[in-house]
Amino acid sequence: MPERDDGGVRGALLVADIADEQDVFALRRYAKAAAEAAGMGRLDPVRLATALSELGRDLLGPTPLTAVFDVPEKDPDTLRVELIWRDDREPTPESHRAVTRLLGDANPRLVRAGDGRGGRVLLDCPLPPGDGVALRRRRIRDALAAAAGAAAGLAEGLRAQTRDLMAALEESNAQREELERLNRELEDTNKGVMALYTELSQELEETNRGVVALYAELEEKSRLLREAGESKMRFWSTISHELRTPINAVIGLSRLVLSPDSDPLTKEQHRQVSLVATAGTTLLVLVDELLDMAKAEAGRLQPHITRVDLAATCAQLRGVLVGTGDPGDVALVLPERTTPRYVDTDEVMLIRILRNLLSNALKFTVRGEVRLDVAVLSGQGVQITVTDTGIGIPADELDRVFEEFHQVPGPLQRVRPGTGLGLAYARRLTEALGGTLTLHSTLGEGTRACLSLPFALEDDDGLVRPLAGIVVVDDDPVFHEVFKPLMHAVAERVVELTRGADVVDVVRRERPTGVVLDLQMPDTDGYAVLAELAADDELRDIPVVVLTASDPAEQNLGRLRHARGVLSKHGVSARRIVEILGAGSREGGLT
Known part of the structure; x- marks a missing residue:
């Protein structure tokens, strides 16, 4: 078999002609030597040699084939083998499939020159990374040269091929035995996996049955809880209605007895009836608080957000809390001006929170002071602090005081009893407003309650301005005393009346804003006064807001159709009165 070191392909490692069967055996020898020198796997040299001998034998013809071995400079990790011919022959599909099966990664490509001028088969065999293209080329070139110098006849070539095939057969047998062993192990493993899968499936099925049963039980309990909550709401709505009726009767009859037009009472009788009226008002507030607690638990307590004047709120609280605590021993300190002055919140809820905190502080303070302070909270909210110099709360009770109906045992608890709802109610309202309420206390020194609310405002954009003047009509002197700060927050000038018979004359003379x-x-009574104002052509346009100690929904609204609004005295706010009266006010007012 002729050999050319630079042959038909410039720079190739080996170029050799394949003219007969003996040259095919030489081609096989070259392929095996090149693959081993290139560092291919243990069976890869035999596969390459077998593939090339099949192609060479299939392409033998009248003119020699040319075999070219090379490692491209630009692709040093590839052993390239080409078989080139000059006529119209081409490999059969059978040999092409055999080569593809033996050398799948080599990607054999058949290239035709056209017009019967020949073609070539190109095999690119991937190599493991080497020590550099020059060293790799030299190693393969030396191996090819040694293979070309080894004389071998046809018989010797057949024997070499047989040895290769025997070695490949032994390797194949070893692999088959290993594969059979692995298959047996895999089969055993599969049996174990299937047993485990069956066991886990059974356990999962049992667990699912338990989960389904638990879910059904939870769903049933949730339904029962919802029904219990709804029943609780219905109970509180019904009981609050039923309680308000006798309480309002007690309050109304007490005021009637205390009226200046009633038969005179002795000093002791007046004191006792006043206590009845005060107790009735306190009981009505408690009923409202209990109803709010039930609404909060059911998620139905929705705040009505408005802009609240904190200074006016403090003035209103000062009037409401007059007489609470021990006069002379405890000073109630509320700011006349606050920074910020306004916050966006529910005014009624805020007043109820602060009233509970202040009254609780006054209740458990024997001497010293109860102080309310307002401050901006990091530019994102407002913090209202109620500090007292009272008896304090033990450290282990600080969390429990927010539980409903829980009371801290102590000497003052016996002489100043309560329901244990104040702080729980205040925290529920605070949470409804999106704020937090915390307590800090030192036993024997006092307590500090910190109420933090979001959205503090320091401007007065959008505020309803105080009215020029109003006429306030109520026969209860306690009302005038308690609500005086609130009414002065409503209007710049307030005219107070205690007799309904005087209203029309005073309104005609003063021409108030409301x-x-x-x-x-x-x-x-108020119904008659409202009817007289509505019947007067000059006075019917002056807006009227009705205040009642009873539930507004229980009033005869048909007789109140000329009023701009009907509000409960329990939770009335300055802003709400200004909004109602200001909506229908006209220019002018008191002079």
């Missing part, structure tokens, strides 16, 4: 009217009065 009228705040009580319903229950002994001489001429």
Whole structure:
């Protein structure tokens, strides 16, 4: 077999002609030597040699083939083998499939020159990374040269091929035995996996049955809880209605007895009836708080957000809390001006929270002071702090005081009893407003309650301005004393009346911006006053807001159709009165 070191392909490692069967055996020898020198796997040299001998034998013809071995400079990790011919022959599909099966990674490609001028088969065999293209080329070139120098006849070539095939057969047998062993192990493993899968499936099925049963039980309990909550709401709605009726009767009859037009009472009788009226008002507030607690638990307590004047709120609280605690021993300190002055929140809820905190502080303070302070909270909210110099709360009770109906045992608890709802109610309202309420206390030194609310405002954009003047009509002197700060926050000038019979004359003379009217009065009640104002052509346009100690929904709204609004005295706010009266106010007012 002729050999050319630079042959038909310039720079190739080996170029050799394949003219007969003996040259095919030489081609096989070259392929095996090159593959071994290139560092291919243990069986890869035999596969390459077998593939090339099959192709060479299939392509033998009248003119020699040319075999070219090379490692391209630009692709040093590839052993390239080409078989080139000059006529119209081409490999059969059978040999092409055999080569593909033996050398799948080599990607054999058949290239035709066209017009019967020949073609070539190109095999690119991937090599493991080497020590550099020059060293690799030299190693393969030396191996090819040694293979070309080894004389071998046809018989010797057949024997070499047989040895290769025997070695490949032994390797194949070893692999088959290993594969059979692995298959047996895999079969055993599969049996174990299937047994485990069956066991886990059974356990999972049992677990699923338990989960389904638990889910059904939880769903049933959830339904029962929802029904219990709804029943609780219905109970509180019903009981609050039923309680309000006798309580309002007690309050109304007490005021009637205390009215100046009633038969005179002795000093002791007046004191006792006043206590009845005060107790009735306290009981009504408690009923409202219990109803709010039930609403909060059911998620139905929705705040009505408005802009609240904190200074006016403090003034209103000062009037409401007059007489609470021990006069002379405890000073109630509330700011006349606050920074910030306004916050966006529910005014009624805020007043109820602060009233509970302040009254609780006054209740458990024997001497010293109860102080309310307002401060900006990191520019994102407002913090209202109520500090007292009272008896304090033990450290282990600080969390429990927010539980409903829980009371800290102590000497003052016996003489100043309560329901244990104040702090729980205050925290529920605080959470409804999106804020937090915390307590800090030192036993024997005092307590500090910190109320933090979001959205503090320091401007007065959008505020409803105080009215020029109003006429306030109520026969209860306690009302005038308690609500005086609130009414002065409503209007710049306030005219107070205690008799319904005087209203029309005073309104005609003063021409106020609005009228705040009580319903229950002994001489001429609120219904009659409202009817007289509505019948007067000059006075019918002056807006009237009705205040009542009873539930507004229980009033005769048909007789109140000329009023701009009907509000409960429990939770009334300055802003709400200004909004109602200001919506219908006209220019002018008191002079």
